[in-house]
Amino acid sequence: MTVSTLQKTVARPAPQAEAATALLDVRGLRTEFRTDGGVVTPLLGVDFSVAPGETLALVGESGSGKSVTSLSIMGLLARPAGRIAAGSALFRTRDGASVDLARADDATLRRLRGRELAMIFQEPMTSLNPVLPVGEQIADAVRLHLGLDRQAALAHALRMLELVEIPAARQRLREYPHQMSGGMRQRVMIALALSCEPRLLIADEPTTALDVTIQAQILVLMRKLQHELGMGILFITHNLGVVAETAQRVAVMYAGRIVETGTVREVFKAPKHPYTRGLMECLPANAHRDERGQPVRLKAIPGQVAAPGRQPPGCAFAPRCAFAEPRCESAVPALAAVAPDHQSRCLRWSAL
Amino acid sequence: MNAVAENIPMSREETAEALIRVRGLHKHFGTGERPVRAVEDVSFDIRPGEVLGLVGESGSGKSTIGRCVLRLLDPTRGEVHYGGQDLARLPPRALRPLRRELQIVFQDPYASLNPRLRIRDIIGEALDTHGLHRGEARAARIAELLSLVGLPVDYADRYPHEFSGGQRQRIGIARALAVEPRFIVADEPVAALDVSIQAQVLNLLQELRERLGLTMLFISHDLDVVEYLCDRVVVLYLGRVMEIAPAEALYRNPRHPYTEALLAASPRPDPDQVKARKPLQGEVPSPVNPPSGCVFRTRCPYVQDACASTVPRLKEVAPGHFKACLRDDVPLAAP
Numbered sequence: 105m106t107v108s109t110l111q112k113t114v115a116r117p118a119p120q121a122e123a124a125t126a127l128l129d130v131r132g133l134r135t136e137f138r139t140d141g142g143v144v145t146p147l148l149g150v151d152f153s154v155a156p157g158e159t160l161a162l163v164g165e166s167g168s169g170k171s172v173t174s175l176s177i178m179g180l181l182a183r184p185a186g187r188i189a190a191g192s193a194l195f196r197t198r199d200g201a202s203v204d205l206a207r208a209d210d211a212t213l214r215r216l217r218g219r220e221l222a223m224i225f226q227e228p229m230t231s232l233n234p235v236l237p238v239g240e241q242i243a244d245a246v247r248l249h250l251g252l253d254r255q256a257a258l259a260h261a262l263r264m265l266e267l268v269e270i271p272a273a274r275q276r277l278r279e280y281p282h283q284m285s286g287g288m289r290q291r292v293m294i295a296l297a298l299s300c301e302p303r304l305l306i307a308d309e310p311t312t313a314l315d316v317t318i319q320a321q322i323l324v325l326m327r328k329l330q331h332e333l334g335m336g337i338l339f340i341t342h343n344l345g346v347v348a349e350t351a352q353r354v355a356v357m358y359a360g361r362i363v364e365t366g367t368v369r370e371v372f373k374a375p376k377h378p379y380t381r382g383l384m385e386c387l388p389a390n391a392h393r394d395e396r397g398q399p400v401r402l403k404a405i406p407g408q409v410a411a412p413g414r415q416p417p418g419c420a421f422a423p424r425c426a427f428a429e430p431r432c433e434s435a436v437p438a439l440a441a442v443a444p445d446h447q448s449r450c451l452r453w454s455a456l
Numbered sequence: 457m458n459a460v461a462e463n464i465p466m467s468r469e470e471t472a473e474a475l476i477r478v479r480g481l482h483k484h485f486g487t488g489e490r491p492v493r494a495v496e497d498v499s500f501d502i503r504p505g506e507v508l509g510l511v512g513e514s515g516s517g518k519s520t521i522g523r524c525v526l527r528l529l530d531p532t533r534g535e536v537h538y539g540g541q542d543l544a545r546l547p548p549r550a551l552r553p554l555r556r557e558l559q560i561v562f563q564d565p566y567a568s569l570n571p572r573l574r575i576r577d578i579i580g581e582a583l584d585t586h587g588l589h590r591g592e593a594r595a596a597r598i599a600e601l602l603s604l605v606g607l608p609v610d611y612a613d614r615y616p617h618e619f620s621g622g623q624r625q626r627i628g629i630a631r632a633l634a635v636e637p638r639f640i641v642a643d644e645p646v647a648a649l650d651v652s653i654q655a656q657v658l659n660l661l662q663e664l665r666e667r668l669g670l671t672m673l674f675i676s677h678d679l680d681v682v683e684y685l686c687d688r689v690v691v692l693y694l695g696r697v698m699e700i701a702p703a704e705a706l707y708r709n710p711r712h713p714y715t716e717a718l719l720a721a722s723p724r725p726d727p728d729q730v731k732a733r734k735p736l737q738g739e740v741p742s743p744v745n746p747p748s749g750c751v752f753r754t755r756c757p758y759v760q761d762a763c764a765s766t767v768p769r770l771k772e773v774a775p776g777h778f779k780a781c782l783r784d785d786v787p788l789a790a791p
Contacts, residue, residue, distance in 0.1 A: 166621075319723075345722070369727045373727070388684035397687075399684050401659050404655035404656040
């Protein structure tokens with residue numbers, strides 16, 4: 105089948121995504137929502153790119169804008185409240201055409217979703233149809249996008265369930281989502297998302313609701329499938345351990361902007377933004393005990409992120425930052441290159 | 457009579473008197489022939505001033521144990537000794553005065569605070585219930601509690617919706633501390649919080665523990681958080697105790713195959729430590745129909761025939777370090 109033929113032709117992930125060859129190239133993406141209290145802008149201008157076969161992790165805490173980023177790219181913003189106010193998201197389709205997802209009409213997006221780009225979510229129960237057997241759901245997608253007849257589509261669905269290593273796949277084909285465990289449902293959702301071999305997979309906290317032993321299974325599975333199918337992955341997570349396990353590059357988001365981006369190794373080993381460094385230092389996994397065996401206090405980041413619309417005029421992190429100077433509060437710093445593939449949105453990055 | 461008395465982690469070096477002594481705890485949900493066996497024959501001690509961690513995945517029984525210990529649920533069988541009494545058997549009237557001494561902090565700071573009450577009354581309700589700090593002393597006590605958990609005193613007049621998750625969790629902690637408890641069950645108190653806020657709340661718990669000498673049962677699925685805060689750790693799987701050990705020994709040298717697998721599955725925030733791993737296969741079996749013998753055997757990489765017929769008892773493999781596994785020769789790989 106196609107999986108094995110693809111396996112031979114796909115190169116390992118390129119370490120660096122050039123805009124010219126990028127699968128997805130996002131520039132200045134700005135998304136706003138109209139609310140009763142006025143317009144809020146959770147996404148204030150985001151730039152990143154994903155190369156074919158590469159995994160880029162988008163990491164940040166609640167309200168950083170990471171999920172709004174993925175919904176904007178997929179054209180899944182709640183309408184009419186949400187809209188892309190500025191920027192572009194150029195996506196390269198398998199026939200070489202370039203489509204701006206930020207401006208594409210509904211018909212174009214419908215054609216692309218599933219076939220060219222697909223998404224998996226944190227909670228599979230909300231994305232799977234509860235009244236349709238899972239085999240039918242996968243078969244529906246492949247009939248629509250690949251033009252297979254019903255028998256061929258069901259056979260394809262079975263191969264997909266086997267690909268995601270669901271035991272007794274033939275029986276599972278006829279089961280409903282509620283008959284499955286959380287881990288099995290997540291496998292079904294991955295099978296559904298990958299059934300038409302998309303070139304880009306957006307995974308929004310796909311293992312957050314799972315137990316660690318099941319999370320480990322799903323992460324190994326995703327790595328295997330990426331290797332076999334060669335897709336690019338935009339992996340959205342709040343878990344830095346998961347980033348270290350899955351991604352080659354990482355973009356750290358804070359209050360609607362990317363504040364640091366680079367290879368996972370560089371960003372984790374030598375963070376050049378005070379927020380990234382703060383996140384690393386406050387992890388219990390990086391904590392110590394004193395000579396009496398008592399836990400040494402974690403280096404918590406003081407305060408909390410400002411609500412959208414109430415952010416300071418300059419660097420959004422300045423009110424919580426130990427390195428802040430008066431100039432940090434006057435204007436939003438630009439992303440500065442600190443190394444060939446490493447950027448930081450901090451005026452004082454060289455002091456870190 | 458006690459069937460309960462057979463599977464107890466009693467160390468040869470045990471000397472300290474326990475504040476809470478749990479013996480042979482069972483909790484089954486549903487009656488009839490096939491109840492959900494949420495907790496099966498669990499025994500452990502919590503010493504004064506100790507933070508005991510209870511870790512396990514979904515369905516391991518950790519929250520159920522916490523609620524049984526506080527008698528928020530009635531155990532099906534077993535004993536919970538506290539202050540010379542068995543909480544599991546006390547009638548409600550006798551239990552009420554003890555409630556002041558035994559408190560709980562919940563996971564969800566959004567669901568556990570009454571949205572219609574001001575913070576003053578959320579904390580004050582606990583004082584009123586137990587007749588503490590009446591009249592003028594009430595406001596002073598509430599102010600004292602707010603500053604104890606690191607919140608401005610004037611927040612007392614606000615409502616829960618005005619606060620972030622981390623602030624709400626501080627309020628939940630202040631409410632639990634209001635009645636000066638001797639023992640607190642903290643059920644996933646930082647699971648709903650972002651890491652930067654989680655660190656603030658963990659620091660607060662550690663500080664309160666040092667200042668007030670709190671004894672705590674700390675329930676969590678997060679192995680890193682438990683390692684950070686807890687003195688000793690109980691590892692649960694499908695309602696049963698797999699391993700009990702001092703935190704450092706457990707993390708450095710896990711002796712039960714499940715603990716080993718759990719630690720290996722936890723992703724490290726370090727790109728240099730990513731190892732090609734073989735994750736544990738399969739899923740947790742149903743607690744309605746748990747496997748015979750060792751409940752972990754269906755996923756255990758070291759399983760032998762005997763594991764299907766014998767329920768392993770806890771045995772001491774190092775001072776204060778217990779495991780419930782028939783095989784003495786595993787885990788094979790030294791950490």
